[in-house]
Amino acid sequence: MSEKRRPTLEDVAEAAGVSRATVSRVINRVRNVDPKLHEIVWQAVDATGYVPNRAARSLVTRRSGTVALVVSDAVSHDDDPFMRRFFADPFFGRIVGGVMSVLRPKGVQLALQIVGTQEARTRLVGDLGQGQADGAVVLSLHPDDTLPQQLCDAGIAAALVGRPAQPVPISYVDLANDAGGALAAEHLLGRGCTRLGMITGPAHVPASQDRLTGFRQALARHGHAWFPIAEGGFTYESGESAMLALMAEHPGLDGVFVANDLMAQGALMALRTRDVRVPGDVAVVGFDDSSAALDARPQLTTVRHPLEDMAAETTRLVLARIDDPSLRVESVIFDPKLVVRQSA
Amino acid sequence: MSEKRRPTLEDVAEAAGVSRATVSRVINRVRNVDPKLHEIVWQAVDATGYVPNRAARSLVTRRSGTVALVVSDAVSHDDDPFMRRFFADPFFGRIVGGVMSVLRPKGVQLALQIVGTQEARTRLVGDLGQGQADGAVVLSLHPDDTLPQQLCDAGIAAALVGRPAQPVPISYVDLANDAGGALAAEHLLGRGCTRLGMITGPAHVPASQDRLTGFRQALARHGHAWFPIAEGGFTYESGESAMLALMAEHPGLDGVFVANDLMAQGALMALRTRDVRVPGDVAVVGFDDSSAALDARPQLTTVRHPLEDMAAETTRLVLARIDDPSLRVESVIFDPKLVVRQSA
DNA sequence: TTCCATCGCGGAAGCGCTCTCTGGGGATTT
DNA sequence: AAATCCCCAGAGAGCGCTTCCGCGATGGAA
Numbered sequence: 001m002s003e004k005r006r007p008t009l010e011d012v013a014e015a016a017g018v019s020r021a022t023v024s025r026v027i028n029r030v031r032n033v034d035p036k037l038h039e040i041v042w043q044a045v046d047a048t049g050y051v052p053n054r055a056a057r058s059l060v061t062r063r064s065g066t067v068a069l070v071v072s073d074a075v076s077h078d079d080d081p082f083m084r085r086f087f088a089d090p091f092f093g094r095i096v097g098g099v100m101s102v103l104r105p106k107g108v109q110l111a112l113q114i115v116g117t118q119e120a121r122t123r124l125v126g127d128l129g130q131g132q133a134d135g136a137v138v139l140s141l142h143p144d145d146t147l148p149q150q151l152c153d154a155g156i157a158a159a160l161v162g163r164p165a166q167p168v169p170i171s172y173v174d175l176a177n178d179a180g181g182a183l184a185a186e187h188l189l190g191r192g193c194t195r196l197g198m199i200t201g202p203a204h205v206p207a208s209q210d211r212l213t214g215f216r217q218a219l220a221r222h223g224h225a226w227f228p229i230a231e232g233g234f235t236y237e238s239g240e241s242a243m244l245a246l247m248a249e250h251p252g253l254d255g256v257f258v259a260n261d262l263m264a265q266g267a268l269m270a271l272r273t274r275d276v277r278v279p280g281d282v283a284v285v286g287f288d289d290s291s292a293a294l295d296a297r298p299q300l301t302t303v304r305h306p307l308e309d310m311a312a313e314t315t316r317l318v319l320a321r322i323d324d325p326s327l328r329v330e331s332v333i334f335d336p337k338l339v340v341r342q343s344a
Numbered sequence: 345m346s347e348k349r350r351p352t353l354e355d356v357a358e359a360a361g362v363s364r365a366t367v368s369r370v371i372n373r374v375r376n377v378d379p380k381l382h383e384i385v386w387q388a389v390d391a392t393g394y395v396p397n398r399a400a401r402s403l404v405t406r407r408s409g410t411v412a413l414v415v416s417d418a419v420s421h422d423d424d425p426f427m428r429r430f431f432a433d434p435f436f437g438r439i440v441g442g443v444m445s446v447l448r449p450k451g452v453q454l455a456l457q458i459v460g461t462q463e464a465r466t467r468l469v470g471d472l473g474q475g476q477a478d479g480a481v482v483l484s485l486h487p488d489d490t491l492p493q494q495l496c497d498a499g500i501a502a503a504l505v506g507r508p509a510q511p512v513p514i515s516y517v518d519l520a521n522d523a524g525g526a527l528a529a530e531h532l533l534g535r536g537c538t539r540l541g542m543i544t545g546p547a548h549v550p551a552s553q554d555r556l557t558g559f560r561q562a563l564a565r566h567g568h569a570w571f572p573i574a575e576g577g578f579t580y581e582s583g584e585s586a587m588l589a590l591m592a593e594h595p596g597l598d599g600v601f602v603a604n605d606l607m608a609q610g611a612l613m614a615l616r617t618r619d620v621r622v623p624g625d626v627a628v629v630g631f632d633d634s635s636a637a638l639d640a641r642p643q644l645t646t647v648r649h650p651l652e653d654m655a656a657e658t659t660r661l662v663l664a665r666i667d668d669p670s671l672r673v674e675s676v677i678f679d680p681k682l683v684v685r686q687s688a
Numbered sequence: 689t690t691c692c693a694t695c696g697c698g699g700a701a702g703c704g705c706t707c708t709c710t711g712g713g714g715a716t717t718t
Numbered sequence: 719a720a721a722t723c724c725c726c727a728g729a730g731a732g733c734g735c736t737t738c739c740g741c742g743a744t745g746g747a748a
Contacts, residue, residue, distance in 0.1 A: 006473065006474060008733095008734055008735085009734065009735065009736095010734080018697080018698085019697070019698045019699075020698085020699095020734090020735080020736095021697070021698060021699080021700095021736080021737075022696085022697060022698075024735070024736060024737085025696095025697090025736090025737095028736080032695070032696060032697085033696075033697085034696065034697085037696090037697090049470075051470040051471060051473065051474040052474070052734085052735080053403070053474055053475065053733085053734050053735070054399075054471070054474065054475070054476050055398075055399045055400075055402035055403040055408065055475065055733085055734080055735090056399075056403050056703090056733070056734035056735040056736090057734080057735055057736075058399035058703095058735090059397070059399040059400050059403055059703050059704065059705085059733090059734080059735070059736090060702080060703050060734090060735055060736045060737080061703090061735085061736070062703080064399065066455075069456075083441065084441060084652065086437075086441075087434075087437040087438055087440055087441030087444075087652075088434040088437050088438050088441070088634075088635060089434070089437065090431075090432040090433070090434065090437070092437045092440070093430075093431040093432050093433065093434070093436045093437045093440075094431055094432050096431055096436070096437075096440075096456065097427065097428060097430075097431030097432070100431075100456070100458055104458060109455055109456075109457075109476075110455065110456040111410070111453055111454065111455050111456075112413075112440065112444070112453075112454040112455075112456060113453075114444055114448060126393075126395040127395060127398070129350065129395065130350060130395040130396070130397055130398065131397065131398070131399065132398050132453075236635075236638070236639035237638075237639070262639075265639070266639070269641050272616075273641075290432075291432060291580075294580070294581070295580035295581070295606075295609070295610070297584075297613050297617075308428065308431075352703095352704055352705085353704065353705065353706095354704080362727075362728085363727065363728045363729075364704090364705080364706095364728085364729095365706080365707075365727070365728060365729080365730095366726090366727060366728075368705070368706060368707085369706095369707095369726095369727085372706080376725070376726060376727085377726075377727085378725095378726065378727085381726090381727085396704090396705080397703085397704050397705070399703085399704080399705090400703070400704035400705040400706090400733090401704080401705055401706075402705090402733095403703090403704080403705070403706090403733045403734065403735085404704090404705055404706045404707080404732080404733050405705085405706070405733090406733080
């Protein structure tokens with residue numbers, strides 16, 4: 001191809017024997033157009049193989065028909081092992097899936113943006129302001145990320161997946177992580193466990209803290225003031241060693257809440273190597289309801305984290321804001337549910 | 345923002361006291377411009393907060409500065425469980441990571457496209473031809489996908505991650521899966537195993553077949569004409585049950601090659617429940633070197649599948665083709681490497 | 689029948705940018 | 719000193735599209 005000039009509106013207009021304006025009207029909306037012409041124009045479109053030029057359209061409408069998925073992080077180079085792990089983690093893909101599920105039916109494009117440096121963030125805000133995308137779904141990965149504030153200042157239609165680390169007037173969608181922790185506590189208590197422990201995620205991750213807090217408060221309500229804690233890093237291996245540590249220091253444990261499934265899977269392995277029966281001797285509750293929960297043996301009882309649904313909702317928030325920029329900042333908090341399987 | 349008109353080239357030109365053309369020259373290349381003006385113009389750019397309008401630029405240059413990552417599949421709706429699993433699988437994310445690693449340094453945007461229906465494929469080809477993206481990195485997920493051929497016919501700069509299921513003159517990057525199978529065979533044989541078996545992936549997946557073929561041929565070279573095979577579906581659970589089946593029918597096995605790590609992890613679990621020691625009684629070799637390999641106990645000896653690097657190379661192929669459309673179709677085959685850990 | 693409101697369509701003006709073409713000034717050459 | 723060349727900047731023409739404006743035709747009301 002390439003040598004052949006692509007048909008333009010003008011070509012279609014000529015083929016249909018009408019004006020450019022009419023063709024444009026037919027293609028974009030049905031109002032104010034004679035149904036007969038309507039038909040003729042569509043035939044001409046088919047005949048010429050016309051495809052609208054997005055750039056030209058964007059130029060005049062000031063709409064790109066694109067939403068950006070922005071991953072904001074402190075990592076500047078791509079070979080960084082963190083970034084590598086980030087992409088390999090289902091977390092990323094599930095969010096993409098959720099975002100796509102609402103974008104696709106609307107014919108909106110997804111542009112992926114990774115910003116690691118402050119400079120990149122500034123440029124991104126400029127580009128978005130210029131209309132490169134109509135809005136942004138944002139994954140803010142580190143605690144003192146300035147991007148949410150910048151987006152907000154620039155008046156860009158954006159929403160975060162996950163609560164912003166700092167108080168910024170921007171829409172977001174989050175999970176009631178504390179309620180999830182409470183769910184785990186109630187379930188463990190409900191099945192008769194009396195000596196509970198927890199394996200937490202990294203201390204600097206807000207979601208991780210909330211899970212701990214919710215778990216703690218629920219236990220407190222039932223008269224359990226204190227319980228042993230081991231901190232993990234959300235990895236299989238860290239879960240395994242945290243469980244080993246917990247067992248060594250507190251041999252009497254009969255129930256453990258683990259802040260994510262991958263660590264729980266590791267914990268299960270640790271328990272197994274010590275010949276501890278699950279859930280017989282120790283009951284285990286995970287968090288996320290990820291594939292790791294299904295792949296664990298016994299299968300994990302876990303707190304479901306509806307990441308796809310949350311990403312979808314975030315996208316809806318962004319789309320709504322694009323349609324009506326005067327919309328107020330809005331946040332949606334999802335309620336976690338307990339998925340009971342074999343481990344507790 | 346929004347009320348305030350965004351500065352255009354014209355504004356910068358006025359601020360700098362030069363013409364629009366000069367500003368454009370400064371911004372795009374350094375040739376034919378007085379260094380003094382150069383300086384002045386950049387100051388004006390800073391002062392006005394100018395950001396180029398991509399749509400306007402694309403309109404005239406016929407370049408979008410965007411590459412599409414296309415996932416071509418037979419699934420039309422987003423809530424399809426297959427799509428859900430696809431996004432949650434590290435496979436997708438790793439490819440995105442690889443693609444981004446080469447796009448980002450060049451300032452090229454990534455647009456994600458999922459096409460499930462034939463209609464969507466046709467529209468995609470039209471959109472790409474119209475310049476929505478300058479090229480495409482394609483993941484063709486089902487055997488009789490027509491997209492590669494369509495892309496080829498339309499003369500679009502594209503390359504596949506993975507060999508096309510049908511012979512189409514299009515660039516692609518693939519892994520020598522058969523060589524990987526051979527690697528596994530040699531290693532198992534080398535450590536003294538004599539009664540080998542294999543757990544394959546789905547029969548309709550080419551990569552899966554190649555792994556089997558390579559394994560079989562290597563064994564044949566060493567005089568092993570036949571070996572038991574169990575087919576899995578690349579999932580943890582299918583690996584587990586395939587291993588159980590294999591053990592039941594062939595109790596004497598001392599080495600197993602599993603076509604991916606997730607199944608191998610399941611196989612390990614099956615072995616463990618039967619109190620079979622790994623690698624003592626049965627040695628296990630996986631495939632992919634994914635996180636599952638590290639998370640397995642014992643850690644998996646596995647064939648490394650450098651997906652990120654392959655995706656990056658595919659992207660380079662596309663970029664090269666965009667720069668010079670006359671370039672010949674080219675394919676790159678990566679050599680797999682064996683990563684020796686504990687399981688074999 | 690006549691007048692006005694309405695509706696459908698074409699003409700034409702740009703959206704913001706790149707790039708060719710042209711002109712003018714300084715440097716180089718004869 | 720005159721003629722030549724080169725190089726740099728500005729003017730202007732579009733890229734393909736949407737949309738405002740206005741005109742003619744049509745339908746209903748007087």
